[in-house]
Amino acid sequence: MTQRLLSIVTLLSLPLAATALPRPPATRPATPGRVPDITPVYAPGAVFVALDDRMPRTKLRPAVYVSDLCVYRYRVGTRSPECQKFVDQALGYFYSYVWIETARSAETALLHDPDCAYAWLVLHKGLERWGQGDAIGALKKAQELLPKAPHREQLLITARLHEKGLLGGGGVEERRKRAAQALDEMLTIYDDDEEAWFARGALHGGFQGGPAEGVPFYKSLLRIDPLHPGANHELVHFYEGSQRPALGWPYAVGYMKSSPGTPHAWHMQAHLATRIGKWDKTSDWSAHAIELEREYHRVQGVKHHQDHQFSHHLETLTFSLLHDGRFREAADIKREAEGYGLRFTQPWFRLAIGRRDWDAAEKVVTELRKSDKPLAAYLAAVLDLERGDTAGAAAEIDVLRQAQQKRKDDRRLEQRLWEVQGRHLCQTGSGESGLKLLQRLVEKTKDSYAHHAWGNGAVYMEAWGIGALDAGNAEKAEEGFLEALAHDAGSVRAALGMSALCGRVGRPDEARKFEALARRLWSKADPVDFEALRDDLIRRAAHVPAAATTAAGSR
Amino acid sequence: MPNCCLAAIAATLATVLAVAKDPCVSGPQVGEKPGPYSFLVATGPQRGQPTCYICETADKPGVIIFARTVSEPLGKLLGKCDDTVASRPKDEMRAWMTVLGEKTIALDELGKWAKQLGLKTTPVGVFDDAVGPPSYKLADDADVTVILFVNRKVVCNFAFRAGELNEDAIKRVAESMGKMMPDK
Numbered sequence: 071m072t073q074r075l076l077s078i079v080t081l082l083s084l085p086l087a088a089t090a091l092p093r094p095p096a097t098r099p100a101t102p103g104r105v106p107d108i109t110p111v112y113a114p115g116a117v118f119v120a121l122d123d124r125m126p127r128t129k130l131r132p133a134v135y136v137s138d139l140c141v142y143r144y145r146v147g148t149r150s151p152e153c154q155k156f157v158d159q160a161l162g163y164f165y166s167y168v169w170i171e172t173a174r175s176a177e178t179a180l181l182h183d184p185d186c187a188y189a190w191l192v193l194h195k196g197l198e199r200w201g202q203g204d205a206i207g208a209l210k211k212a213q214e215l216l217p218k219a220p221h222r223e224q225l226l227i228t229a230r231l232h233e234k235g236l237l238g239g240g241g242v243e244e245r246r247k248r249a250a251q252a253l254d255e256m257l258t259i260y261d262d263d264e265e266a267w268f269a270r271g272a273l274h275g276g277f278q279g280g281p282a283e284g285v286p287f288y289k290s291l292l293r294i295d296p297l298h299p300g301a302n303h304e305l306v307h308f309y310e311g312s313q314r315p316a317l318g319w320p321y322a323v324g325y326m327k328s329s330p331g332t333p334h335a336w337h338m339q340a341h342l343a344t345r346i347g348k349w350d351k352t353s354d355w356s357a358h359a360i361e362l363e364r365e366y367h368r369v370q371g372v373k374h375h376q377d378h379q380f381s382h383h384l385e386t387l388t389f390s391l392l393h394d395g396r397f398r399e400a401a402d403i404k405r406e407a408e409g410y411g412l413r414f415t416q417p418w419f420r421l422a423i424g425r426r427d428w429d430a431a432e433k434v435v436t437e438l439r440k441s442d443k444p445l446a447a448y449l450a451a452v453l454d455l456e457r458g459d460t461a462g463a464a465a466e467i468d469v470l471r472q473a474q475q476k477r478k479d480d481r482r483l484e485q486r487l488w489e490v491q492g493r494h495l496c497q498t499g500s501g502e503s504g505l506k507l508l509q510r511l512v513e514k515t516k517d518s519y520a521h522h523a524w525g526n527g528a529v530y531m532e533a534w535g536i537g538a539l540d541a542g543n544a545e546k547a548e549e550g551f552l553e554a555l556a557h558d559a560g561s562v563r564a565a566l567g568m569s570a571l572c573g574r575v576g577r578p579d580e581a582r583k584f585e586a587l588a589r590r591l592w593s594k595a596d597p598v599d600f601e602a603l604r605d606d607l608i609r610r611a612a613h614v615p616a617a618a619t620t621a622a623g624s625r
Numbered sequence: 626m627p628n629c630c631l632a633a634i635a636a637t638l639a640t641v642l643a644v645a646k647d648p649c650v651s652g653p654q655v656g657e658k659p660g661p662y663s664f665l666v667a668t669g670p671q672r673g674q675p676t677c678y679i680c681e682t683a684d685k686p687g688v689i690i691f692a693r694t695v696s697e698p699l700g701k702l703l704g705k706c707d708d709t710v711a712s713r714p715k716d717e718m719r720a721w722m723t724v725l726g727e728k729t730i731a732l733d734e735l736g737k738w739a740k741q742l743g744l745k746t747t748p749v750g751v752f753d754d755a756v757g758p759p760s761y762k763l764a765d766d767a768d769v770t771v772i773l774f775v776n777r778k779v780v781c782n783f784a785f786r787a788g789e790l791n792e793d794a795i796k797r798v799a800e801s802m803g804k805m806m807p808d809k
Contacts, residue, residue: 314673316665316732346665346675347753552760556661556677559754568759580762587759 125177127193127203133171133178134369135159138331140166142299144265146188147220153183160192164199165268165300166334167277170376172196173203187212187219191227209234225256226265233273246273267291268300279307297328299335306338313519315345326355333363337383340390344525349560349591353390357399359383374410381412388417389524395562395595395603397425419449423456426602444473444483451490455497463494485511489530493537501541508534509546512553528558535567539610547571547614562591566604570611651767651784652691653760659689659774662758664723667736669748676750678721684776686805688720691763691770693755695730698790699769700742705799707747718805721748725763726755771798773805780805 124131135155140162148154156179163171173196179189190212198205212219212227213236219227229252231237235245253270260266271287274280285308288301295301302325309318322339329335336359343352363380366372374380384407391400400421407414415438422431431453438446447469454463470487477483488511495504511530515521535550548571554564569584585604592600653659663675678687688706692699699722706720724730730738732751739749757763763770769790773781781801785794 309673316675317673320731320733552660555759556663556680557675559663559752559758565759583762584759587756 125174125181127208128170128173128177128197129203130170130174130177131371132181133159133175136331136366136369139163140299140329140332141297142264142295142328146186147218147223148179148183148186148189150183150186153179153186153189155179156182157186157189157192160189160196162299162329162332164192164195165298165303166329166332167199167303167379168332168334169196169200169378170202170372171370173200174370185215185218187215187227188223190215191223191230194230206234206236209236222256222260222263222266225252225259226263226269229253229256229269249273262294264291264295264298267294268298271301271304277304277307279304279309279311282308282312284308292324297324299325299328299332302328303335303338306341310341310345315342318342319346319348331362333359333366333383334379335359336362337379337386340386340524344390344393345522345527347559349390349394349525353387353394353396353594356383356387356390360387360403380410381407384412385414385417386524388414388421392417392420392424393525393560395424395592395599397421397599398596401425415445416449419452423453424603425599426456428453428457444470444477444486447473448486448490451494455490455493458497460494460498463490463497467491467494485515485530489533493533493540496537496541501538501543504537505534505541505543505546508537508550512550516553516557522557525558525560528554528561528564531557532561532563532567535564536607536610539567539571539607540613542613542615544571544575544614547611560591562588563603563607565591566607567611570604570607571614573608574611574614649764649767649784649786649789651764651770652762652772652782653779654782655779657779658777659687659772659779660758660760662752662761664750664752665732666748666750667732668739668744668750669746671748672736673732676748678719678748682719685716686718686773686775688718688802688805689772689774690720690722691725691752691757691761691767691772692722693725693729693768694787695724695735695738696790698795700738702769702771702790702795702798703739703742703744703747703749705795706802707742707744709799709802709805710746720746720802721750723757724749724751725757727751727753729755773801775805 133156136159139159142162142165143158144161146154146157148157156175160172160175160179163169163175173193176189176193176196179186180193183189190208194205194208194212197203197208209230213231216224216227228237229249232252233245233249237248240248250270250273253266253273256263256266257270267287267290271284271291272280274284276284284304288304288308291298291301292305302321305321306318306325309315309321319342322342325335325338336355339348340352340356343349343355360383363377363383367374367377384403388400388403391397391403400417404414404418404421415434419431419434422428422434431449435446435450435453438449447466451463451466451470454460454466467487467490470483470490474480474483474487488507492504492507492511495501495507508530512534515530516527521527531550531554535547535554538544538547538550547567551564551567551571554561555568558564565584565588569581569588572578572581572584588604589600659679661677661679663677666672666674666676678689688709690699690702690706703722706722710718710720724735730751735749735751752758764784766786767784768787769785771781771783772779783794783798783801
């Protein structure tokens with residue numbers, strides 16, 4: 071009994087002694103200690119406190135400082151360099167929408183200076199966005215500390231108090247108006263204050279770009295600080311949403327420069343790059359985002375499901391890798407994502423088709439049949455058309471047609487039906503009807519901004535060109551492939567399709583140039599995959615008859 | 626110096642001069658079809674959008690200028706284009722300029738340059754790949770290529786190496802543009 075008591079005392083005293091010591095400077099720990107996901111209800115309180123250094127408001131372990139996370143620095147009212155460091159880190163995360171880390175870093179800052187009013191304000195914002203903890207409680211704490219805070223912070227906190235209704239009631243619009251007045255007043259006094267400019271822009275709806283009214287504030291902020299992470303980030307979203315993606319590109323680059331250690335900054339460029347054809351850069355940058363994210367998970371001890379951006383970042387990288395023919399890397403990402411229990415059905419189907427791994431494609435279809443029959447039928451039809459099983463494709467098209475009859479307003483379903491129906495007709499001797507259907511599909515979608523997201527803009531044009539090769543129509547094949555290259559200058563199928571066609575119709579110089587272009591576009595692809603695609607298109611181009619050969623050759 | 630060396634130098638010089646006098650050939654030739662291509666537009670209503678003006682022009686007369694550098698003579702040529710388009714009824718004719726290579730000039734800089742020229746109706750923009758749209762077969766040594774087309778067929782083609790776009794050349798292009806009429 072005495073021995074058992076002694077062992078318990080020893081067990082309790084060791085961690086307590088450890089926590090009584092001053093915390094070492096925040097550096098990356100060799101191995102983060104294991105923290106239970108949930109507090110075990112049966113654990114005696116004393117034991118739990120002793121074993122766990124989680125902070126009271128976020129219930130997270132203190133943040134680890136990451137020196138190259140973000141270049142943004144905003145001097146706050148504190149004498150503690152550690153508090154300042156973690157406030158800066160919290161703001162870096164905040165402007166990249168990493169809410170959990172915003173809150174964690176802000177609370178860590180408060181461990182070093184509990185009287186830093188601005189750290190409380192940032193904690194409030196992080197908790198609110200994260201949807202955890204007592205966000206309003208943190209704001210009230212900032213309010214309590216107002217008299218001790220620098221004048222700038224007093225004004226910023228006051229604006230937030232107005233917005234949240236802590237300085238009197240009124241509707242949302244009325245409170246927002248009072249917050250705007252407070253910030254406008256602040257900007258008349260401190261026109262160099264980055265936080266005030268950002269807060270003023272964000273008042274118009276904030277985050278994900280918001281409405282146009284916020285843009286002048288973000289642009290003004292960038293005049294003061296061209297590397298402000300928040301302003302750059304918001305403008306990337308804004309220009310993507312306002313359908314002028316090329317105007318957002320300088321901000322995408324600025325955002326990466328502002329936040330070199332932040333995964334989301336390296337991801338965001340893909341929103342624009344895949345629309346405006348910056349294919350030579352986007353995949354590598356998206357891959358870097360994932361490398362940083364894995365490192366972030368390791369350093370802060372975060373699990374993938376706690377990182378709300380991770381799945382989207384992985385899927386975006388997959389789209390990019392597939393576009394660039396980097397199937398091996400896409401397969402690695404697939405394995406990683408599967409390990410996390412994530413499912414990217416369509417990209418993985420495209421991966422299987424790209425590698426001509428019919429079994430893997432079949433597996434995706436079989437799984438999908440349980441949950442989404444029309445989509446499964448569409449993918450199965452694509453698979454059958456790729457491997458030349460026209461009878462199998464016909465059966466799937468029937469299923470799709472029946473589904474479309476029941477959902478006549480579903481445009482996506484209609485487009486899928488037209489695509490496979492058109493290609494099927496081209497492969498079964500009704501080329502004219504098939505090409506008309508595919509051309510109609512192209513006409514309906516070519517100006518659709520939504521359809522062009524993630525480098526998808528040329529897929530139906532590629533299908534049109536490939537369908538025309540199958541149907542032996544050189545003129546339409548050329549039209550389809552050139553349209554595809556016009557909408558996506560990185561379309562390797564169109565470049566190789568043109569190469570195969572030109573080779574077939576006696577234009578060898580052009581055939582070589584288009585093949586050279588294709589090789590450049592897929593310079594990081596596995597040569598085996600490149601050759602397989604090239605051979606497939608050459609095989610299809612063999613359907614172009616001798617008569618058409620003469621006509622197309624004389625253009 | 627032996628006579629044979631002098632002869633060789635003279636022969637080389639003659640070849641160089643002959644090559645230099647050869648007209649620059651670039652882009653689709655008369656009778657060919659200018660293919661569709663999109664580029665990132667820096668000015669006008671489509672600013673910031675990837676746009677295919679070939680598609681928008683359809684059967685109407687159109688003028689495309691491809692440029693590898695931005696220069697004063699190019700500005701003058703654009704001014705002539707702009708005047709020609711402005712002298713026609715609205716939407717009867719279209720002209721635009723595509724700078725080749727994203728490293729040649731940034732979109733915003735190009736927009737400012739065009740503003741300084743006072744252009745009204747001629748949008749300018751950038752095609753990221755310095756090679757140009759693949760179906761156009763633009764020559765590497767063509768600093769400026771001008772393509773005039775009507776009803777989707779090229780009716781005139783001009784190509785200039787660096788330094789060749791002078792007053793005379795601009796005048797010749799402007800005259801050809803002035804003669805372009807819609808195909809009725």
